[in-house]
Amino acid sequence: MTSFAERVAPAAELFPVEAPWPRRLGAAKTSYITRHVIDLVPSGDELMLAPATIPAAGDVILARVESIGAHDWIERPDGRKARLFAGDEIIVAYGARYATDAYEAVVPDDLGPCDLVAAGGMAGRVVGAYAGFAAPTRIVPIGQLAGPDGRGLTVRSGAPIPLLPAPPTLHPPVIAVVGASMNAGKTTSAASLVRGITRSGRRVGAAKVTGTGAGNDRWHLVDAGGAPVLDFTDAGFPSTHLVAPDDLVATYFGLLSAVAAAEPDMVVIEIADGVAHVETARLLADPAVQSTLSGVLFAAGDALGALSGVNLLRSWHLHVAAVTGKVTSSPLAAREAAALVDVPVVTTHELMEPSVAAALVALGSEAA
Structure with missing residues (x-):
């Protein structure tokens, strides 16, 4: 035996x-x-x-x-x-x-x-x-x-993505997802948008360009249908906190160029932390970065955060397509936000609906 x-x-x-x-x-x-x-x-x-x-x-x-x-x-x-x-x-x-x-x-x-x-x-x-x-x-x-x-x-x-000083000459429409703070619902919102656009029959690439290195957010975007999905660690940074402004912008352009090379129909960009974070603010206020964006989704934790975030983004000459994120977890909080802002307040579940996602992308494209 x-x-x-x-x-x-x-x-x-x-x-x-x-x-x-x-x-x-x-x-x-x-x-x-x-x-x-x-x-x-x-x-x-x-x-x-x-x-x-x-x-x-x-x-x-x-x-x-x-x-x-x-x-x-x-x-x-x-x-x-x-x-x-x-x-x-x-x-x-x-x-x-x-x-x-x-x-x-x-x-x-x-x-x-x-x-x-x-x-x-x-x-x-x-x-x-x-x-x-x-x-x-x-x-x-x-x-x-x-x-x-x-x-x-x-x-x-070993970083596979080079830093680039300027944006790619050609790229599909780009929607950035930003938020009021950490845990405001940015990744969930970004993944929901990726899912909605993917369900409409279009291909979506995605990138997380700032934050602390971790695969969780990247896997979320991949599982939602994003392809390819990259993050700042692919460009050689363990995190983007305290990174020099020129390197931060070059990281954004490098990731956008790499994702655009796969020829998706659109690109979803997640920018970590809140708009009060120095690196986030610098990136969003950069004219060359702004020139690549068709629109912005703002993830807020509450109604007042939604109002101040929309106003701040507009002061940087950015088009806010909608408010979403944690505030929409409560129907009451979502109604409060809707009473304060003049943009759609959209739940993350609604973002996964092809018609809603496509409409938001069209709004951003027209504004660009």
């Missing part, structure tokens, strides 16, 4: 190694933000680390989990949530975070112990937190991953 071990394929056949990574790197938990960098690591038995330097945003590091806090899992490149344990080694990147409902974090000024500030795989030093939000998971940097030349690797090292 054959044993169980004799009846099953060897582990090497069941789980083939897809890349000749050093054993230590293969055992580490790689994060979403660093997904484009791993294949740049030289093969061999030993993992090569770069000489120690002062950390900079985008540096990709190997780190050890010291203690578990708010983030007890890390998002893998494929979107899977890998549970974290003290002692795990993880591949993450330094970056600054701006999250009004979570952490404010900066890049540390040394290679000492720091924090896992985002589950997408970002290391930083927490300088402020939302009241009641759990303390961060603590990590200890071991060293920066090195490329074949021995130099340190960054998120930009």
